[in-house]
Amino acid sequence: MFMKCFHEISQRVWGKSRLFFVFFLLYGNAQAQPLTVATTIDPPLVYHDEGGKLTGATVELIQEAARRLGREVSIKPVPWKRAMKYVENGVNDSVCCAGRTEERLEYLYFPGMSITSEENVWFSGNSC
Numbered sequence: 098m099f100m101k102c103f104h105e106i107s108q109r110v111w112g113k114s115r116l117f118f119v120f121f122l123l124y125g126n127a128q129a130q131p132l133t134v135a136t137t138i139d140p141p142l143v144y145h146d147e148g149g150k151l152t153g154a155t156v157e158l159i160q161e162a163a164r165r166l167g168r169e170v171s172i173k174p175v176p177w178k179r180a181m182k183y184v185e186n187g188v189n190d191s192v193c194c195a196g197r198t199e200e201r202l203e204y205l206y207f208p209g210m211s212i213t214s215e216e217n218v219w220f221s222g223n224s225c
Contacts, residue, residue, distance in 0.1 A: 131171045132191065133170075134173070135183045135188075136175075
C-alpha cells in the first residue's frame with residue numbers, strides 16, 4: 098500500500114526519473130510510532146529554508162506519502178555515516194537516498210522504483 102502510494106506521488110512529482118531512494122517502511126495503524134527517516138542535507142532535495150525548517154523535494158515527497166497513509170514521519174538530518182549506522186542499528190526506520198550495495202541489502206529494503214536522477218560529468222583541469 099505504502100509503495101503504491103509512494104510510487105504514485107513520485108511519478109507525479111518527478112516523472113520517470115532515477116535516483117535510488119531507500120524508504121524501509123513499517124506497516125501498521127495510524128496510531129503507530131512515527132516513521133523515522135535519517136538523511137543528509139542535499140539541496141535541492143533536502144535542505145533548511147530561511148526559517149530553519151527542513152524542506153526540499155524529497156522531504157515533501159516523504160511527508161505527502163506519510164500523510165496519505167495517515168502516518169506521522171520524523172525526518173532527521175545527520176552526517177551520512179551516522180545516518181547509515183542509525184538505520185542499520187534500528188535507531189531509524191529508514192535512510193533517504195542510499196545507493197544499493199550488497200552490504201546494504203543485508204539491512205535495507207530497496208524499492209524497485211527511482212524518484213530522481215543524477216548525472217555527473219567530470220573534467221580534468223587539462224581537458225578544456
